Amino acid sequence: xxxxxPGADKKSKLLVYTIEECPVCGxxxxxxxxxxxxxxxxxxxxxxxxxxxxxxxxxxxxxxxSG
Amino acid sequence: xxxxxxxxxxxxxxxxxYLYIAFFGLLFIVQFAFGTRLQSYFAINEISRGLNxxxxxxxxxxxxxxxxxINVGKAAADPTQRVDQFLDYVTIMPVDIDPSxxxxxxxxxxxxxxxxxxxxxxxxxxxxxxxxxxxSENLLEVATSLNQIHKIVRHYxxxxxxxxxxxxxxxxxxxxxxxxxxxxxxxxATDSFRMGQPVGDGIxxxxxxxxxxxxxxxxxxxxxxxAVTEYKGRKLYVLKADGPMAYxxxxxxxxxxxxxxxxxxxxxxxxxxxxxxxxxxxxGEIAEGxxxxxxxxxxxxxxxxxxxxxxKVPLYAILVKQSIxxxxxxxxxxxxxxxEKVGEVLNRVIEEKTKEGDEIVVAGIGNTLGVAQ
Numbered sequence: 001x002x003x004x005x006p007g008a009d010k011k012s013k014l015l016v017y018t019i020e021e022c023p024v025c026g027x028x029x030x031x032x033x034x035x036x037x038x039x040x041x042x043x044x045x046x047x048x049x050x051x052x053x054x055x056x057x058x059x060x061x062x063x064x065x066s067g
Numbered sequence: 068x069x070x071x072x073x074x075x076x077x078x079x080x081x082x083x084x085y086l087y088i089a090f091f092g093l094l095f096i097v098q099f100a101f102g103t104r105l106q107s108y109f110a111i112n113e114i115s116r117g118l119n120x121x122x123x124x125x126x127x128x129x130x131x132x133x134x135x136x137i138n139v140g141k142a143a144a145d146p147t148q149r150v151d152q153f154l155d156y157v158t159i160m161p162v163d164i165d166p167s168x169x170x171x172x173x174x175x176x177x178x179x180x181x182x183x184x185x186x187x188x189x190x191x192x193x194x195x196x197x198x199x200x201x202x203s204e205n206l207l208e209v210a211t212s213l214n215q216i217h218k219i220v221r222h223y224x225x226x227x228x229x230x231x232x233x234x235x236x237x238x239x240x241x242x243x244x245x246x247x248x249x250x251x252x253x254x255x256a257t258d259s260f261r262m263g264q265p266v267g268d269g270i271x272x273x274x275x276x277x278x279x280x281x282x283x284x285x286x287x288x289x290x291x292x293x294a295v296t297e298y299k300g301r302k303l304y305v306l307k308a309d310g311p312m313a314y315x316x317x318x319x320x321x322x323x324x325x326x327x328x329x330x331x332x333x334x335x336x337x338x339x340x341x342x343x344x345x346x347x348x349x350x351g352e353i354a355e356g357x358x359x360x361x362x363x364x365x366x367x368x369x370x371x372x373x374x375x376x377x378x379k380v381p382l383y384a385i386l387v388k389q390s391i392x393x394x395x396x397x398x399x400x401x402x403x404x405x406x407e408k409v410g411e412v413l414n415r416v417i418e419e420k421t422k423e424g425d426e427i428v429v430a431g432i433g434n435t436l437g438v439a440q
Contacts, residue, residue, distance in 0.1 A: 016264055016397055035262055038311035039438040040276055054280075057273070058265050058437055059403035060396075 014060040021056035022046035033058055103233045110233075110240040114224045117243040121220055124254045125213035129154065131257045132206040139261075140192035140199055149191055153184075153207050154214040174366045178289075198263060201312035202436070205260045209253050216250055249391065256395040260313060265437035267393040267402050271339040272307040272438040274409045275431025279305050279440040287324055291316035292440060298414065300423030304331060310435035318361065318430050319370025325428055326374050334425035336375055337383045337416055339409060340432035341402075344388035351401030352388040353408055355416070360384035361432045383420065385412050 016033035020043045027048040037043075041055045098105075129150065136146045158180045161172035188203045189195070220239065227235035259266050265273065282294035286309070293306040304325050308316030318338075325331045340360040344350065359371040359382050375382050387405045413429065421427055 014397065016262075033262075033264065037437070038263065039265060039273055040280055040440060041311075056277075057398075057403045057406070059398045059400045060264075061400045 013063040015063060016058065016060045018043075018055055019057040019059070020044060020053040022049060022051055022053045024051040025049045027053075028056070029053070107227075107231070107233050107236050110236040111224075111228060113240050114220070114227075114236065114243060117247055118217070118220055118224055120247060121213070121217040121250055124250050125210065125217045128206075128210040128213045128254055128257055131261065132203070132210045135206055135261055136191060136203055140203055141194055142191055143193045146191050149187075150207065150210070153187075154211050156184075156211065170366055170369045173364060177364060177366065197312050201314055202260050202263060205313045205434075205436070206257060209257055209260070212253055213250055216246065216253075220246060252390075252392040252395055255392060259395075259397040260436065262397075263311065263313075263437050264397040266395055266434055267389045267398050268341045268395060268433040269398060269435055269438050270341050270387045270389075270402050270406060270409070271431035271433040272310060272435040272440075273398075273403070273406050273431070274339050274413065275305055275307045275429060276310070276438050276440045277406075277410065278303065278429065279307070284440060288317040288320035290314040291318060291321045293321060293325070294440070298417055301417060301421055302426045303417075303429050304333070304426065305429045305431075307431040307438075307440060308433075308435040310438040310440055313434055313436035315363070315432075315434050317367065318432055319367035319374075322371050322428060322430065323374045326378055326380075331426050331428070332378065333380050333428045334421045335381050335383055335417070336371070336428040336430065337385065337413060338371075338430045338432055339385045339413065340387075341389055341394050342386035343394065344390055348388050349401070350389050350393055350399060351405040353405055353412060354386040354388060355412065356384045356386065358382055358384055360386055381420070383416055385409055385416070 017030050018033045018037045020029045020031070021027070025046060025048050027046050029044075029047065037055055037058055039055055039058060043053045043055050045051070046053050133147055133150050136142045136150070158176060161169060161176060163169055184204055184207070185200065188207065189200050192200060192203065220243075223235060223239050226232070227239060256266070278296055279292075279294040282296050282305075284292045284294045287293040287306060290309050290312070291306060291314075292309045293304060296303045296305055306316075306318060306321050306325075308314040308318075322336065326333065338360040340362070342354065342360070344352065359368045359375070361368050361371065371382070374380075387402060387409060389399070389402055393399050393402065417427060
């Protein structure tokens with residue numbers, strides 16, 4: 001009969017990243033998310049070929065995970 | 068001496084035995100007579116603790132919604148009173164004793180509600196940025212849900228206490244862990260919404276946005292866009308909610324229009340959506356199936372099934388597994404990385420199930436916050 005009300009899950013900190021992809025050379029770069037980023041948004045210049053990159057993904061990684 | 072000691076031992080042993088019997092007898096009587104009262108007492112304590120947590124959560128969600136309206140939405144006047152009215156806003160579902168045409172009625176009521184909320188939020192804000200308006204809508208929706216959960220739990224808690232109903236209290240006590248978990252997920256969602264980050268539920272739109280990139284888009288239904296593209300000689304009608312706003316769109320209406328008004332005769336409808344995983348399943352796992360892969364109240368699902376059945380088009384589903392928390396909070400890496408694999412599965416399904424020259428509808432289902440096209 002006894003059950004327990006759980007506390008809010010112990011939150012592992014999530015870091016949110018933006019992945020930029022160059023549509024020309026396919027180079028991917030990963031940087032911290034900044035407000036206003038969204039998938040398909042035109043972003044910075046590609047470090048490899050200087051073309052405009054596009055945001056291809058925005059995701060969160062737990063600080064517990066490596067990488 | 069030894070006889071005296073033995074006599075004493077017997078007496079002491081007997082006394083202990085009598086005490087044991089008396090103790091356990093009393094315990095049995097207490098348990099028998101007051102067992103349910105004791106359990107009720109424990110249940111009341113536990114529900115009360117949970118209720119306090121729910122109260123803190125709903126107050127926090129309300130505050131975050133108000134802060135967002137003031138700081139980001141630049142609300143002209145103090146929106147507190149209006150937000151409090153929103154929290155108690157009710158949607159009365161149509162009568163279902165005559166089920167004929169019920170889905171249309173539900174659609175009408177829900178659409179009326181959504182339109183009203185959007186126009187009122189728009190009027191409250193001192194700007195017309197659709198992303199900010201859609202985020203405000205979602206934040207208010209979260210605050211309303213938490214307010215509702217708190218009210219319902221409090222109702223049964225007080226009712227159980229008032230009527231001294233052991234079974235009401237114990238049922239509520241057993242449900243509390245799940246209720247708190249859901250409420251916690253909802254509260255966590257506010258962070259992602261405020262920041263405009265894609266949520267786990269947006270995996271369908273992420274996959275589809277790649278197919279739409281660089282193509283001409285048109286609005287096919289309310290908050291829903293469509294583009295036409297090609298894949299290995301097949302013509303793809305690709306649709307998703309209009310991003311990067313926090314919309315889910317009307318994919319049901321969109322598919323009905325593609326088949327009905329546009330006269331497209333698709334060979335297959337492929338739907339990509341997030342699906343709730345069972346405990347033990349891995350986040351980001353991909354499952355394939357048949358049927359309309361879409362959640363919600365059922366209106367969209369009905370419309371898609373109706374449209375597909377009318378022209379006898381098979382419905383294929385590609386699902387990405389995730390928990391409720393992962394579905395409504397910022398997209399996890401495992402889910403985002405599944406996008407590429409989903410794309411491969413989609414290509415395989417198209418190649419296996421259709422032939423060159425065929426027309427196919429591909430729908431990315433889910434909240435498209437932070438995912439444009």
